[in-house]
Amino acid sequence: xxxxxxxxxxxxxxxxxxxxxxxxxxxxxxxxxxxxxxxxxxxxxxxxxxxxxxxxxxxxxxxxxxxxxxxxxxxxxxxxxxxxxxxxxxxxxxxxxxxxxxxxxxxxxxxxxxxxxxxxxxxxxxxxxxxxxxxxxxxxxxxxxxxxxxxxxxxxxxxxxxxxxxxxxxxxxxxxxxxxxxxxxxxxxxxxxxxxxxxxxxxxxxxxxxxxxxxxxxxxxxxxxxxxxxxxxxxxxxxxxxxxxxxxxxxxxxxxxxxxxxxxxxxxxxxxxxxxxxxxxxxxxxxxxxxxxxxxxxxxxxxxxxxxxxxxxxxxxxxxxxxxxxxxxxxxxxxxxxxxxxxxxxxxxxxxxxxxxxxxxxxxxxxxxxxxxxxxxxxxxxxxxxxxxxxxxx
Ligand SMILES: *Cc1c(COP(=O)(O)O)cnc(C)c1O
Numbered sequence: 001x002x003x004x005x006x007x008x009x010x011x012x013x014x015x016x017x018x019x020x021x022x023x024x025x026x027x028x029x030x031x032x033x034x035x036x037x038x039x040x041x042x043x044x045x046x047x048x049x050x051x052x053x054x055x056x057x058x059x060x061x062x063x064x065x066x067x068x069x070x071x072x073x074x075x076x077x078x079x080x081x082x083x084x085x086x087x088x089x090x091x092x093x094x095x096x097x098x099x100x101x102x103x104x105x106x107x108x109x110x111x112x113x114x115x116x117x118x119x120x121x122x123x124x125x126x127x128x129x130x131x132x133x134x135x136x137x138x139x140x141x142x143x144x145x146x147x148x149x150x151x152x153x154x155x156x157x158x159x160x161x162x163x164x165x166x167x168x169x170x171x172x173x174x175x176x177x178x179x180x181x182x183x184x185x186x187x188x189x190x191x192x193x194x195x196x197x198x199x200x201x202x203x204x205x206x207x208x209x210x211x212x213x214x215x216x217x218x219x220x221x222x223x224x225x226x227x228x229x230x231x232x233x234x235x236x237x238x239x240x241x242x243x244x245x246x247x248x249x250x251x252x253x254x255x256x257x258x259x260x261x262x263x264x265x266x267x268x269x270x271x272x273x274x275x276x277x278x279x280x281x282x283x284x285x286x287x288x289x290x291x292x293x294x295x296x297x298x299x300x301x302x303x304x305x306x307x308x309x310x311x312x313x314x315x316x317x318x319x320x321x322x323x324x325x326x327x328x329x330x331x332x333x334x335x336x337x338x339x340x341x342x343x344x345x346x347x348x349x350x351x352x353x354x355x356x357x358x359x360x361x362x363x364x365x366x367x368x369x370x371x372x373x374x375x376x377x378x379x380x381x382x383x384x385x386x387x388x389x390x391x392x393x394x
Pocket of ligand 1: 103104105106130132171232233241
């Protein structure tokens, strides 16, 4: 029998052991974690909407009308008019003909990739794609070719050398690096080589593009150019769930074939109501995005002045590159001792030797919050240069 306890012990020795913090109260920059108030820079609530009164109000006031439970899958009797309305709203928001509401982004990617590719087909996947895309590729049973991160020329060579049905899948904004995929060029090579392009815009939605319509809208790409658009609702949009947007026939096909849509209980209708309310705020409130952009610039300038290594990112995802697992943990712990929460991201979430602190900024942060983060980073800076990265207690 496998020795689970020993495997856990090995993880601890490698600096790879993970544990959960217990949060109380709402998700917001001042987060109560394990009973301690911390200033958090690690949520994906980029627009500060997870605890927004208007959205809470919309959800609360819908509850007497729609109840709590989803009660059944969509194809049985769970497809509520609140879900239907959200799907129309999402199609409009993304400039697509239709949309399909999934329970999570993880399930959307599993469902979409396994429905659109199968045995004998080939899926081309960026090396830094999200875990849910990797798992979707495995589940599809198609042949999987990973291409070097953002390398359209390498992808094009692979596409040219492959026959049969081809699917190309990429994150819009890469979740651990914060950079944006070369979407226009990807759309071009996919068109040239008759490959279906899937873009997962989990981190671009709400943040990038006109009125927060995402990285695909920012690149000005139509439904023909990016036929399959996946978006998640638990990040910039501040609620929960995910969707796929595209042509009517694509959505109809997914209703027939996407197993993670078919064989699961519909999300609570009240959540769909809340998400519609959130989309209203996202569209209307450009102030949130411009405030966020200011915070990103401020953070980058400050952190670089302190000698920290950042990634070429203009999104709210601003990783501080460390390399060593223990050094990343030590820096994270030193910040936490100063009341600032930034989690260390280690393999296998990122490649071996690329441990980092994943700083995420939110419109919910103030300029002063970023000042506090930079002050804490200044104090902790010697950890990286002074060999102070001995193994901390876990
Ligand atoms: C977070 C994330 C997902 C998963 O979405 P959930 O709704 O959290 O399951 C999918 N793709 C990418 C790129 C992500 O960052």
